[in-house]
Amino acid sequence: MKFVKMHGIGNDFIFVEDLENKLVEKESEIAIKVCDRHFGIGADGLVLVRSSKNCDIQMTIINSDGSKPNMCGNAIRCFSRYVYDKGFVKGKEFSVETGDGRKDIKLNLKGEEVTGVRVFMGKESYKASDIPLKEGLEEIINFKVDVCGNEVLLNTALVGVPHTVIIDNEDKFKTNFGKNIEKLEIFKEGSNINFIKIIDKEHIIVRTWERGAGETLACGTGACASVAILNRLGHVYKNVEVTLPGGKLNIDLEEEGIYMTGPGEYICEGEIL
Structure with missing residues:
Protein backbone atom coordinates (compact mmCIF):
# COMPACT_ATOMS: atom_id res chain seq x y z
CA MET A 1 0.00 0.00 0.00
CA LYS A 2 1.68 3.19 -1.21
CA PHE A 3 1.53 6.37 0.84
CA VAL A 4 2.55 10.02 0.76
CA LYS A 5 3.21 11.99 3.95
CA MET A 6 2.39 15.71 4.04
CA HIS A 7 2.01 18.47 6.60
CA GLY A 8 0.02 21.66 6.99
CA ILE A 9 2.19 23.96 9.13
CA GLY A 10 3.27 21.07 11.31
CA ASN A 11 0.03 19.08 11.43
CA ASP A 12 1.11 15.90 9.58
CA PHE A 13 -0.87 13.29 7.69
CA ILE A 14 -0.41 10.03 5.78
CA PHE A 15 -2.25 9.95 2.44
CA VAL A 16 -3.48 6.71 0.89
CA GLU A 17 -5.60 6.32 -2.25
CA ASP A 18 -8.79 4.30 -1.68
CA LEU A 19 -10.95 5.22 -4.66
CA GLU A 20 -13.02 2.02 -4.43
CA ASN A 21 -13.58 2.16 -0.64
CA LYS A 22 -11.76 -1.12 -0.03
CA LEU A 23 -10.33 0.07 3.30
CA VAL A 24 -13.60 1.14 4.96
CA GLU A 25 -13.81 -1.73 7.44
CA LYS A 26 -10.15 -1.48 8.47
CA GLU A 27 -9.56 2.28 8.21
CA SER A 28 -9.44 2.95 11.97
CA GLU A 29 -7.17 -0.04 12.58
CA ILE A 30 -4.84 1.10 9.79
CA ALA A 31 -4.79 4.68 11.10
CA ILE A 32 -3.80 3.62 14.61
CA LYS A 33 -1.01 1.44 13.23
CA VAL A 34 0.56 3.76 10.65
CA CYS A 35 0.20 6.96 12.71
CA ASP A 36 2.13 5.54 15.67
CA ARG A 37 5.36 7.56 15.91
CA HIS A 38 7.34 4.68 17.41
CA PHE A 39 6.02 1.56 15.67
CA GLY A 40 4.54 3.09 12.50
CA ILE A 41 5.28 5.92 10.09
CA GLY A 42 4.07 8.57 12.52
CA ALA A 43 1.39 11.20 11.87
CA ASP A 44 -1.54 13.07 13.38
CA GLY A 45 -3.95 11.32 11.06
CA LEU A 46 -4.61 9.09 8.06
CA VAL A 47 -6.29 10.70 5.03
CA LEU A 48 -8.01 8.55 2.41
CA VAL A 49 -8.61 9.75 -1.15
CA ARG A 50 -11.99 8.49 -2.33
CA SER A 51 -14.38 8.98 -5.22
CA SER A 52 -17.46 11.14 -4.70
CA LYS A 53 -20.89 11.16 -6.32
CA ASN A 54 -21.66 14.69 -5.14
CA CYS A 55 -18.32 16.51 -5.44
CA ASP A 56 -15.16 16.26 -7.54
CA ILE A 57 -13.39 14.14 -4.91
CA GLN A 58 -13.90 12.90 -1.33
CA MET A 59 -11.66 13.23 1.74
CA THR A 60 -11.94 10.84 4.68
CA ILE A 61 -9.76 11.55 7.72
CA ILE A 62 -9.08 9.24 10.65
CA ASN A 63 -7.25 10.50 13.73
CA SER A 64 -4.22 8.71 15.15
CA ASP A 65 -6.48 7.22 17.86
CA GLY A 66 -8.86 5.75 15.26
CA SER A 67 -11.64 8.32 15.71
CA LYS A 68 -13.15 10.11 12.70
CA PRO A 69 -13.56 13.90 12.80
CA ASN A 70 -15.92 15.51 10.31
CA MET A 71 -13.33 18.00 9.15
CA CYS A 72 -9.70 19.11 9.47
CA GLY A 73 -8.53 22.41 8.00
CA ASN A 74 -4.87 21.48 7.70
CA ALA A 75 -5.67 18.08 6.18
CA ILE A 76 -7.91 19.52 3.47
CA ARG A 77 -5.22 21.94 2.29
CA CYS A 78 -2.73 19.08 1.95
CA PHE A 79 -5.44 16.91 0.38
CA SER A 80 -6.24 19.62 -2.18
CA ARG A 81 -2.63 19.90 -3.29
CA TYR A 82 -2.27 16.12 -3.43
CA VAL A 83 -5.32 15.45 -5.61
CA TYR A 84 -4.37 18.31 -7.97
CA ASP A 85 -0.78 17.10 -8.36
CA LYS A 86 -1.96 13.51 -8.90
CA GLY A 87 -4.49 14.56 -11.55
CA PHE A 88 -7.62 13.50 -9.65
CA VAL A 89 -9.07 16.98 -10.24
CA LYS A 90 -8.70 19.39 -13.15
CA GLY A 91 -8.21 23.12 -12.81
CA LYS A 92 -7.45 25.25 -9.79
CA GLU A 93 -11.04 25.32 -8.49
CA PHE A 94 -12.88 22.18 -7.37
CA SER A 95 -15.09 20.72 -4.63
CA VAL A 96 -14.27 18.22 -1.88
CA GLU A 97 -16.78 16.04 -0.05
CA THR A 98 -16.08 15.85 3.70
CA GLY A 99 -17.90 14.70 6.82
CA ASP A 100 -18.84 18.35 7.28
CA GLY A 101 -20.30 18.62 3.78
CA ARG A 102 -18.97 20.18 0.58
CA LYS A 103 -15.86 22.35 0.73
CA ASP A 104 -14.94 24.57 -2.23
CA ILE A 105 -11.24 24.89 -3.03
CA LYS A 106 -9.20 27.47 -4.92
CA LEU A 107 -5.51 26.83 -5.49
CA ASN A 108 -2.85 29.51 -5.69
CA LEU A 109 -0.55 28.45 -8.53
CA LYS A 110 2.87 29.52 -9.78
CA GLY A 111 2.94 27.83 -13.13
CA GLU A 112 1.72 24.34 -12.22
CA GLU A 113 3.11 24.43 -8.67
CA VAL A 114 0.65 24.86 -5.81
CA THR A 115 1.89 27.68 -3.57
CA GLY A 116 -1.17 27.93 -1.34
CA VAL A 117 -4.70 26.63 -0.84
CA ARG A 118 -7.82 28.71 -0.13
CA VAL A 119 -10.69 26.74 1.39
CA PHE A 120 -14.28 27.84 1.93
CA MET A 121 -14.99 26.48 5.42
CA GLY A 122 -18.66 27.46 5.64
CA LYS A 123 -20.26 29.46 8.44
CA GLU A 124 -19.60 29.02 12.12
CA SER A 125 -22.47 27.96 14.38
CA TYR A 126 -23.08 28.87 18.00
CA LYS A 127 -26.22 26.73 18.34
CA ALA A 128 -26.31 24.30 21.26
CA SER A 129 -27.68 21.51 19.07
CA ASP A 130 -24.83 21.84 16.56
CA ILE A 131 -21.90 21.87 19.00
CA PRO A 132 -23.60 20.04 20.91
CA LEU A 133 -24.10 21.48 24.42
CA LYS A 134 -25.93 20.01 27.39
CA GLU A 135 -29.65 20.69 27.74
CA GLY A 136 -30.58 24.14 29.03
CA LEU A 137 -27.76 26.01 27.26
CA GLU A 138 -28.43 28.07 24.13
CA GLU A 139 -24.82 29.08 23.46
CA ILE A 140 -21.49 29.61 25.22
CA ILE A 141 -20.32 33.22 25.00
CA ASN A 142 -18.38 34.77 27.90
Missing part, protein backbone atom coordinates in the same frame (compact mmCIF):
# COMPACT_ATOMS: atom_id res chain seq x y z
CA PHE A 143 -19.35 31.71 29.95
CA LYS A 144 -17.61 31.60 33.34
CA VAL A 145 -16.15 28.34 34.64
CA ASP A 146 -13.61 27.39 37.30
CA VAL A 147 -10.63 25.45 35.96
CA CYS A 148 -7.94 24.32 38.37
CA GLY A 149 -8.83 27.16 40.72
CA ASN A 150 -8.84 29.78 37.94
CA GLU A 151 -11.91 31.64 36.67
CA VAL A 152 -11.97 31.32 32.89
CA LEU A 153 -14.30 32.79 30.24
CA LEU A 154 -15.28 30.33 27.52
CA ASN A 155 -16.57 31.09 24.01
CA THR A 156 -17.59 28.18 21.80
CA ALA A 157 -18.48 27.73 18.12
CA LEU A 158 -18.68 24.89 15.63
CA VAL A 159 -16.49 25.08 12.52
CA GLY A 160 -16.58 21.49 11.32
CA VAL A 161 -15.82 20.43 14.90
CA PRO A 162 -16.48 22.23 18.21
CA HIS A 163 -13.92 24.83 19.30
CA THR A 164 -13.72 26.79 22.54
CA VAL A 165 -11.72 30.03 22.74
CA ILE A 166 -9.99 31.41 25.84
CA ILE A 167 -8.61 34.92 25.31
CA ASP A 168 -5.20 36.15 26.54
CA ASN A 169 -4.07 32.77 27.80
CA GLU A 170 -1.72 31.74 24.98
CA ASP A 171 1.40 32.57 26.99
CA LYS A 172 -0.06 30.92 30.11
CA PHE A 173 -0.91 27.66 28.36
CA LYS A 174 -1.06 24.74 30.74
CA THR A 175 -1.65 21.17 29.66
CA ASN A 176 -4.06 20.50 32.50
CA PHE A 177 -6.22 23.46 31.39
CA GLY A 178 -6.95 21.91 28.01
CA LYS A 179 -7.40 18.44 29.45
CA ASN A 180 -9.89 19.66 32.05
CA ILE A 181 -11.85 22.06 29.84
CA GLU A 182 -12.40 19.62 26.96
CA LYS A 183 -14.18 17.23 29.32
CA LEU A 184 -16.49 19.76 31.01
CA GLU A 185 -20.04 18.44 31.26
CA ILE A 186 -21.37 21.43 29.31
CA PHE A 187 -19.95 19.74 26.18
CA LYS A 188 -21.82 16.59 25.20
CA GLU A 189 -19.00 15.38 22.96
CA GLY A 190 -16.07 17.40 24.27
CA SER A 191 -14.45 20.42 22.63
CA ASN A 192 -11.13 21.51 21.20
CA ILE A 193 -9.62 24.34 23.24
CA ASN A 194 -7.89 27.38 21.72
CA PHE A 195 -5.71 29.66 23.85
CA ILE A 196 -5.49 33.12 22.28
CA LYS A 197 -3.19 36.11 22.48
CA ILE A 198 -4.44 39.18 20.60
CA ILE A 199 -1.57 41.17 19.05
CA ASP A 200 -3.85 43.67 17.30
CA LYS A 201 -7.07 43.62 15.28
CA GLU A 202 -5.32 41.96 12.33
CA HIS A 203 -3.05 39.47 14.07
CA ILE A 204 -3.52 36.84 16.78
CA ILE A 205 -1.51 33.95 18.22
CA VAL A 206 -3.28 30.62 18.78
CA ARG A 207 -2.31 27.40 20.54
CA THR A 208 -4.78 24.54 20.27
CA TRP A 209 -5.50 21.60 22.54
CA GLU A 210 -7.29 18.94 20.47
CA ARG A 211 -9.82 16.83 22.34
CA GLY A 212 -8.42 13.42 23.03
CA ALA A 213 -5.06 14.21 21.40
CA GLY A 214 -3.38 17.08 23.23
CA GLU A 215 -1.58 20.17 21.94
CA THR A 216 -0.99 20.37 18.20
CA LEU A 217 1.39 22.48 16.12
CA ALA A 218 -1.51 23.81 14.09
CA CYS A 219 -5.29 23.60 13.79
CA GLY A 220 -7.02 25.13 10.77
CA THR A 221 -10.58 24.82 12.05
CA GLY A 222 -9.37 26.22 15.38
CA ALA A 223 -7.89 29.26 13.64
CA CYS A 224 -11.19 29.81 11.79
CA ALA A 225 -13.30 29.47 14.93
CA SER A 226 -10.97 31.77 16.88
CA VAL A 227 -11.22 34.58 14.34
CA ALA A 228 -15.01 34.18 14.01
CA ILE A 229 -15.52 34.34 17.79
CA LEU A 230 -13.10 37.23 18.32
CA ASN A 231 -14.76 39.19 15.52
CA ARG A 232 -18.18 38.64 17.10
CA LEU A 233 -16.79 39.94 20.40
CA GLY A 234 -15.31 42.99 18.66
CA HIS A 235 -11.64 42.13 19.22
CA VAL A 236 -10.50 41.67 15.60
CA TYR A 237 -11.36 42.67 12.04
CA LYS A 238 -12.66 40.26 9.39
CA ASN A 239 -9.27 39.62 7.79
CA VAL A 240 -6.77 38.23 10.29
CA GLU A 241 -3.33 36.63 10.21
CA VAL A 242 -3.16 33.74 12.66
CA THR A 243 0.20 32.59 14.01
CA LEU A 244 0.32 29.01 15.28
CA PRO A 245 3.32 27.07 16.63
CA GLY A 246 3.85 25.49 13.19
CA GLY A 247 3.32 28.53 10.97
CA LYS A 248 0.77 31.09 9.74
CA LEU A 249 -2.73 31.02 8.25
CA ASN A 250 -4.85 33.80 6.81
CA ILE A 251 -8.51 33.78 7.82
CA ASP A 252 -11.11 35.91 6.03
CA LEU A 253 -14.69 36.35 7.19
CA GLU A 254 -17.05 37.00 4.28
CA GLU A 255 -20.84 37.30 4.13
CA GLU A 256 -21.17 33.72 2.91
CA GLY A 257 -18.79 32.25 5.48
CA ILE A 258 -15.15 31.69 6.47
CA TYR A 259 -12.19 31.34 4.11
CA MET A 260 -8.87 29.84 5.20
CA THR A 261 -5.65 30.20 3.20
CA GLY A 262 -2.39 28.41 3.90
CA PRO A 263 0.15 25.86 2.65
CA GLY A 264 0.23 22.10 2.23
CA GLU A 265 3.72 20.59 2.02
CA TYR A 266 5.20 17.22 1.05
CA ILE A 267 7.45 15.29 3.45
CA CYS A 268 8.09 11.87 1.92
CA GLU A 269 6.56 8.90 0.14
CA GLY A 270 6.91 5.16 0.47
CA GLU A 271 5.11 1.85 0.83
CA ILE A 272 3.35 0.37 3.85
CA LEU A 273 4.36 -3.27 4.23
